[in-house]
Amino acid sequence: MQRFEIDTRDRLQIALKKADTTQHIQVGHNAIQGVADMFKQCFPGKRAVVIADVNTFKAAGKQVQEVLEAQLDMVLPPHVFDVEDMHAEMQHVDALTEFLRSVDAIPVAVGSGTINDLTKLSAYRNHRQYMVVVTAASVDGYTAFGASITAGGFKQTFQCPAPRGVLADLDVLSQAPVEMNAWGYADLIAKIPAGADWIIADALGIEAIDSVAWELVQGPLRDMIRDPVGVRSGDGKALCLLIEGLIMSGLAMQSLGSSRPASGAEHQFSHLWDIEHHTHHGIAPSHGFKVAIGSLSSLALYEKVLPMDLQNRNWSLGEIQSRWVSFDQTEKRIRSRYSDETVAQQIVDQVRAKYITAEVLFKRLQQLSALWPELKPRLEAQVIPFIELKTKLGLVNGPEKPEDIGIELTRLKDSFEFARYIRTRYTLLDVAHETDVMETCVSQIFSGGAYWSSKNQDSHKVLESEDVIF
Ligand SMILES: [Zn+2]
CATH class of the missing domain: 1.20.1090 (Dehydroquinate synthase-like, alpha domain)
Incomplete structure (x- = not known):
């Protein structure tokens, strides 16, 4: 583990104490190897089912599935959306809600904003919690409450809890499309x-500053945006700081119940x-x-x-x-x-x-x-x-x-x-x-x-x- 990964881990551990839903966060090189351990900590004795789309399954889902199968007793076959140009739309939430209703398993979302939001709302509609394996440092919504879904032609935020666990593998993030980071x-x-x-x-x-939420976002912000060139080139440290900043923003929204x-x-x-x-x-x-x-x-x-x-x-x-x-x-x-x-x-x-x-x-x-x-x-x-x-x-x-x-x-x-x-x-x-x-x-x-x-x-x-x- 490199120094910057240790620093990120330590800051996130402190931040987690302020969160009410998210209990485990892991960011680092090769972090996917720890996905089964995180699942067991979050959901002891439960079955797992990977939720991905074709791209995110290729990027990380397959590996997540293999690690889970090797280390857990009960892992269902993955549920992979095969939809071209997929967006966070209500029709997919309905389909995923239906699928989850038919299985007794905890969803492990593998993807970026879209898969995370679809899984977040669908899991909630089944009175279930979930965890997410991040495939791109593309949004701050991973750890936020609520899912941003297009319904009736409009993007709307639906209230639902944040994930219990969040895992971001820096090797996966560095392979994500440059534009997404x-x-x-x-x-x-x-x-x-x-x-x-x-x-x-x-x-x-008009709206008082909450010092905890403020510190989570603004405290280390300047360091986290310091290296745009590193983000573009997929540098491990730059991506580590970026995903940390995005996770921190989500935790701040989670702790305050507001964006x-x-x-x-x-x-x-x-x-x-x-x-x-x-x-x-x-x-x-x-x-x-x-x-x-x-x-x-x-x-x-x-x-x-x-x-x-x-x-x-x-x-x-x-x-x-x-x-x-x-x-x-x-x-x-x-x-x-x-x-x-x-x-x-x-x-x-x-x-x-x-x-x-x-x-x-x-x-x-x-x-x-x-x-x-x-x-x-x-x-x-x-x-x-x-x-x-x-x-x-x-x-x-x-x-x-x-x-x-x-x-x-x-x-x-x-x-x-x-x-x-x-x-x-x-x-x-x-x-x-x-x-x-x-x-x-x-x-x-x-x-x-x-x-x-x-x-x-x-x-x-x-x-x-x-x-x-x-
Ligand atoms: Zn935003």
Whole structure:
């Protein structure tokens, strides 16, 4: 075992004490050899059944099956989905729920986000727990509560417990498609703007920071995103830190029962494009890559809002009343944009839950002004420059500009308004809107080409050749 594996193991052991469902986590080279031991610790005396798809069975499922058969008395034949272009859709949950009902065995999910989410919900529907063998460092949902499943045309989070055990073999992760590990890297680096948003919500008394969940995600985050080149090249240490960071984020969500520790405005952009069924070249871009563009957008907005003199603004109730759009007008605007009644209703419900009157806003803005001298340096310490994120995304072969995931600049501009309607979560998008600086900031972001100009396109290539790592 190398030093970094020991460090990861020790940090995860400490983190596990905060989790309420997950009891065992193993990350390391050749970790699959320990799958039977983990199963016995999690589910003594139970039967095992491997759940995989054709690709994940090839990547790790076959080996998992062999180790289990060699070391356990009761292992059923594997259940392998043979579906082309498989996604986490309800029809597969129904099929897997039915299958699990027919067998008396504990599912061992072998896969990435899709297989994990399908198994998580199907096991829960059979009142069973499960464990997962991770095949790519692609998402932070492995250890999170809830499964993200498309049902009725919409991606929805279904409440269900996290796995009892999680095993990640670094040799398997290094063989995963490079792009999948880049998705995970993008989802992990998103915790930087997400953390800044939580600082704002905490300061304004809207959603308090939970110190345990905060420390799990933010504590070692900077170390875990340090080496995008290593992630791209399948380096063991870089992947070990990446999967550790993703597992930690999931544990934080598990401990808090909320995705707040891992998600802010950057995820609202991604959810907006999900709800609009955005596709690029006929397929939906990955969650991680949508979040990457959301993170760039969020950091660009931080760069515009933070220099503003928000402490010396003399807010007047009359001025706020005259500009503050009523709930009815907002609802009309949303319904005129989304002709699909189900989509419109979903958004309107979120907006209603988040809506405040001009009088409440007046008080909030006074509070913000008073807090700003103290809040601003905290936010400056939390965020990283837009260009640093863009560079890192380039080094990991992720998207650097919205067009890379099929989002035109005009649409991204528009998304700055609509993203904040998608969740009740309070973020920088709300601050910019409520302080009435959104329009100015957005027009600055989209003029002059400072953020997505062709001039900056090749910056990461220069850094790469000089082997610069932040
Ligand atoms: Zn995410």
